[in-house]
Amino acid sequence: MRNIWILLLVLVVGLAAYFTFFHGQSGTSFSQAEVNFALEDTASVQEIILTSVENGTPEKRQKLTRIGADSWTLNDSMHAFAPKVRQMLKTLHLIHVTEHLNEAAQASAEELLLRYHIRIEVKSSDGSEKTYFMGPQAPQGNGTIMKLKGASKPYLVSIPGWVGYINPSFNMSETNLRENLLFRTPSQKLASIQWSYPKSGKESQTLIREGQSDTWMLNGTPVADTAALNAFLAKFDQPVFAESFADPQYPGKRAYLADREADYIFTVKTLEGDQREITLYERTDNPSNMFGWVNGKDELLTIQHFVFDPFLVEAAEFQN
Structure with a gap:
């Protein structure tokens, strides 16, 4: 009996430590407006604009525009490689919050995002827009730093069941996005x-x-x-x-x-x-x-x- 109580105590202490570490002083629940990363209706997406920002300065921009059910142009001048666009949309559809960062981790993540991020602007046929700021992978290997436009803080995001990070889905190289x-x-x-x-x-x-x-x-x-x-x-x-x-x-x-x-x-x-x-x-x-x-x-x-x-x-x- 004594061993059972010890195990229960360890479990309670472990859970308390988890919430203290990942939620800090900001509470233990996610605001839906803060963490609504998943893009529900990918079929209605008409345009995706990717902009890389380094040291706070936009460096490179790629625009993908839908011209058919599974056809896209790249920068209005060439055909985009449809499988790459599908992968991008699939990633945006499946991402979810992996971890809610504590205050110290939030500050570090914000600093990283200021220095470097890829801005992902998604425009749909109903006129709605959604903008993501994607940073680097977390040093602990447990997700990618990401923040929604209008959100107060960044989070770590990933895709359930995937091995690796979401970042490769947003490779901005023209040779990666062009149709070959x-x-x-x-x-x-x-x-x-x-x-x-x-x-x-x-x-x-x-x-x-x-x-x-x-x-x-x-x-x-x-x-x-x-x-x-x-x-x-x-x-x-x-x-x-x-x-x-x-x-x-x-x-x-x-x-x-x-x-x-x-x-x-x-x-x-x-x-x-x-x-x-x-x-x-x-x-x-x-x-x-x-x-x-x-x-x-x-x-x-x-x-x-x-x-x-x-x-x-x-x-x-x-x-x-």
Whole structure:
């Protein structure tokens, strides 16, 4: 019995210490206006403006504007990478307060926010706006410092069940937010697909049809295995993206590769006459990736083999 009372006493003391440490002199409950971080209706968001502030001075700004259900522009001049925007909205939808800081911790957090934060302005179709001030990760590893516009103090926030911090969801690098599209060519719009192999000298292959109802021809011969063909064509019904923009990490690499024979040149053409040609180079430093670019654009890309290999097929796959 005595041991039970000792355990109860320890528990009470532990709880008292917790509330003293995390709630300080400001009470033991959260004001809803102070901690309403979660963005309930992400589907109505029309614009997100990210501004980095360093030493109290705005340094960089990125604006994302919705132009469709899952389509966004970046700074009104280029397409944004929709998966990155979805991740950002998901993060804003799920964040909650992890810890209510005591007065000493609040003062330190306010000082950090004054020196450095990312301001996240969210504008919705009903005219409502919500602004977050996101600071660095807490030194204890238990959340990210964040404050809502109009709130009296910052808090530590996180997402239940996530390992890591929310900060990477708001990476402001243009190369992180830009769409790194290789091609977006739905199968019903395809007119031709061509594979060539300049470095190996292997014979090129062409899959072509004259119109939407015409027979697909492979190197001048009707495709024999229509089931295999349809399975292959279905892969085009989702957009295909590169892994990353590589020029910042590999300056001068594109010019170097342009003077050398490519391993593959992959060309898709639509029935409307639009064409997309992608030049690809194997990598000895990272065999799971390739270097490449979309012809007509100057930017070097990294392209994952597991993403692109399903499109680098052999003619034998379409023959019975």
